[in-house]
Amino acid sequence: MGTERRRIGLKIFRMGNRSKRLLVIGLDCATPQFVFGPERFELPNLARLMSEGCWGPMQTCHPPITVPAWAVMMSSKDPGTLGVYGFRNRADYSYNGMTTANAAAIKEPRLWDILSQHGKKSVVLAVPQTYPVKPVNGWLVGGFLTPDTKTAYTYPKSLKTELEREVGEYIIDVKDFRTEDRHGLLKRIYALMENRFAQAEYLIRTRPWDFFMMVEMGVDRLHHAFWRFTDPSHPLFEPDNEFRAVIRDYYQAVDRRIGNLLQHVDEDTAILVVSDHGARAMHGGVCLNEWLMRQGYLVLQETLEGRKRIEDCSIDWSRTRAWGSGGYYGRIFFNVEGREPNGVVPAASYEAFRSKMIEEIEGMKGPDGSLLGNKVYRPQELYANVRGIAPDLFVYFGNLAWRSVGSVGFSDVFTFENDTGPDDADHDFHGIFILRDASARTGKVYPVVNILDIAPTLLDILGVPIPSDMQGRVLQ
Amino acid sequence: MARGTALRLRGEFREDTAKALAQRLIELGKGAEIFDDALVSRLGPAAGLACRLLVRNGVFVVIVSEHVEPDCECKCIALDPHDTPDFAAEKILDMLAHENLVSIESHDYSPDEEEEIRRRLADIGYIE
Numbered sequence: 001m002g003t004e005r006r007r008i009g010l011k012i013f014r015m016g017n018r019s020k021r022l023l024v025i026g027l028d029c030a031t032p033q034f035v036f037g038p039e040r041f042e043l044p045n046l047a048r049l050m051s052e053g054c055w056g057p058m059q060t061c062h063p064p065i066t067v068p069a070w071a072v073m074m075s076s077k078d079p080g081t082l083g084v085y086g087f088r089n090r091a092d093y094s095y096n097g098m099t100t101a102n103a104a105a106i107k108e109p110r111l112w113d114i115l116s117q118h119g120k121k122s123v124v125l126a127v128p129q130t131y132p133v134k135p136v137n138g139w140l141v142g143g144f145l146t147p148d149t150k151t152a153y154t155y156p157k158s159l160k161t162e163l164e165r166e167v168g169e170y171i172i173d174v175k176d177f178r179t180e181d182r183h184g185l186l187k188r189i190y191a192l193m194e195n196r197f198a199q200a201e202y203l204i205r206t207r208p209w210d211f212f213m214m215v216e217m218g219v220d221r222l223h224h225a226f227w228r229f230t231d232p233s234h235p236l237f238e239p240d241n242e243f244r245a246v247i248r249d250y251y252q253a254v255d256r257r258i259g260n261l262l263q264h265v266d267e268d269t270a271i272l273v274v275s276d277h278g279a280r281a282m283h284g285g286v287c288l289n290e291w292l293m294r295q296g297y298l299v300l301q302e303t304l305e306g307r308k309r310i311e312d313c314s315i316d317w318s319r320t321r322a323w324g325s326g327g328y329y330g331r332i333f334f335n336v337e338g339r340e341p342n343g344v345v346p347a348a349s350y351e352a353f354r355s356k357m358i359e360e361i362e363g364m365k366g367p368d369g370s371l372l373g374n375k376v377y378r379p380q381e382l383y384a385n386v387r388g389i390a391p392d393l394f395v396y397f398g399n400l401a402w403r404s405v406g407s408v409g410f411s412d413v414f415t416f417e418n419d420t421g422p423d424d425a426d427h428d429f430h431g432i433f434i435l436r437d438a439s440a441r442t443g444k445v446y447p448v449v450n451i452l453d454i455a456p457t458l459l460d461i462l463g464v465p466i467p468s469d470m471q472g473r474v475l476q
Numbered sequence: 477m478a479r480g481t482a483l484r485l486r487g488e489f490r491e492d493t494a495k496a497l498a499q500r501l502i503e504l505g506k507g508a509e510i511f512d513d514a515l516v517s518r519l520g521p522a523a524g525l526a527c528r529l530l531v532r533n534g535v536f537v538v539i540v541s542e543h544v545e546p547d548c549e550c551k552c553i554a555l556d557p558h559d560t561p562d563f564a565a566e567k568i569l570d571m572l573a574h575e576n577l578v579s580i581e582s583h584d585y586s587p588d589e590e591e592e593i594r595r596r597l598a599d600i601g602y603i604e
Contacts, residue, residue, distance in 0.1 A: 065602065087602045088594070100593050104584050119558025132583035135566035137559050147589035156496070156562040177599050224601055309604075326604030406604040423601045
């Protein structure tokens with residue numbers, strides 16, 4: 001979409017009745033089936049916002065992962081334009097140059113940067129990829145990529161002391177996540193959520209903000225830890241288990257805290273409740289590097305005795321054409337002649353090799369002999385730009401019903417256990433979007449909202465000019 | 477010796493901004509002095525000369541008093557009333573960095589922090 005068209009669109013679609021202030025409540029991984037679907041939970045505060053505003057499922061980015069999704073949402077730039085393809089990205093074409101994509105990786109302005117330029121004051125609380133903290137016209141608390149509470153995780157620095165004094169220690173994330181002690185884990189997930197809303201309530205009362213954004217990570221942690229106990233479609237679901245209502249209860253607790261937070265805002269405040277992606281049952285794992293080895297694409301120099309991270313293996317690069325990394329989605333990197341230090345895939349046959357690999361992965365059959373339904377994408381077909389070093393392929397096993405296991409040393413390509421501990425859910429492409437503002441959008445139910453459209457819509461609500469290079473447009 | 481400079485701040489929150497700016501300059505290893513009405517009154521007619529001497533010795537002089545004319549070159553900065561004092565101070569630092577008068581620190585992970593984050597992301601399941 002060209003710049004000119006966006007500008008014209010702005011004139012046509014300006015929704016009028018701008019709000020003085022804007023509150024964004026981010027719920028990482030909050031998923032449409034529990035909020036909008038026929039079996040939705042009773043969530044009175046979210047239901048009220050839906051009835052007073054507009055709502056719909058939100059189509060997230062590729063990959064549908066916290067990093068880069070929140071940065072995509074707040075910049076209206078796709079991951080390729082941001083040059084961020086997941087939590088860990090290749091810094092160079094070496095074999096081990098992976099670095100974490102923290103705030104320093106985001107070179108494009110996000111909403112609060114733009115608002116700062118226009119004299120609007122922001123509170124930014126625990127939004128992913130905000131550590132190391134950068135100056136903002138307002139107050140910022142670094143997100144869960146903050147390494148430790150000993151670090152300077154707030155802007156300004158003095159805010160850290162104040163928050164710790166007034167609210168208590170900052171709980172960055174859930175500790176000891178991989179555990180069979182579900183009761184203990186549940187307590188820690190609640191503690192994380194309560195801590196975040198307590199910080200939010202303190203900041204919303206004490207700061208003169210125009211834009212306030214918080215992100216609560218507990219929903220995501222809850223899904224991964226407890227999905228099997230709620231979803232009858234999960235292979236490990238057992239009726240009448242003691243955790244059957246855990247996810248519902250947690251959503252309702254979050255809804256109550258949202259209700260408390262909303263008591264601090266007036267009718268002139270626009271409110272957005274949004275998630276970065278959804279969730280679905282995880283049926284198992286596909287051992288990506290095991291598969292590559294069996295296909296002859298990846299060759300080790302060692303005989304494996306037990307499971308091992310691929311990064312810790314000795315790889316025969318002279319005979320390796322591709323290797324992968326795991327997580328909720330798979331990434332495949334090619335060992336290309338003239339690009340990687342010991343590349344073997346001729347540059348001239350790169351595209352042919354890539355097409356062959358796509359065909360093979362999409363043709364993969366699952367343990368029951370039927371097609372797994374894998375989706376494989378070239379970055380160039382997903383993004384307007386491909387900056388930095390993208391993987392050569394993105395892989396969604398079973399279209400995200402199966403996770404990608406990067407480790408090697410398994411007896412099969414498919415696994416139903418997770419060697420790092422229990423994990424029940426994978427991510428899904430649709431998150432939630434609920435917006436209440438004084439505009440012509442009120443009453444609309446969108447079939448789908450694009451993640452790229454959120455930042456321009458929010459700028460429009462606040463009456464701030466929309467940068468011409470934003471890739472989304474104002475929601476009608 | 478590194479250069480100092482004199483900065484005159486104008487605007488509603490100039491005193492708070494001066495404090496934030498001086499604090500940040502000190503964090504960056506620079507000398508900083510705030511010339512407010514109290515100090516200017518104590519220095520009397522020598523206040524302008526004091527500015528020049530401090531600047532010559534690498535100090536950043538932040539002037540918020542209207543009762544002194546520094547005896548040296550001085551940048552006049554009109555503060556945006558919508559900016560918090562901390563953010564206004566950061567804008568001034570950006571300007572000083574652009575003129576190579578200060579070098580703003582960049583924070584990133586130490587190798588230990590990078591490993592801690594990698595381990596945490598693997599623990600949660602984001603990477604493997």
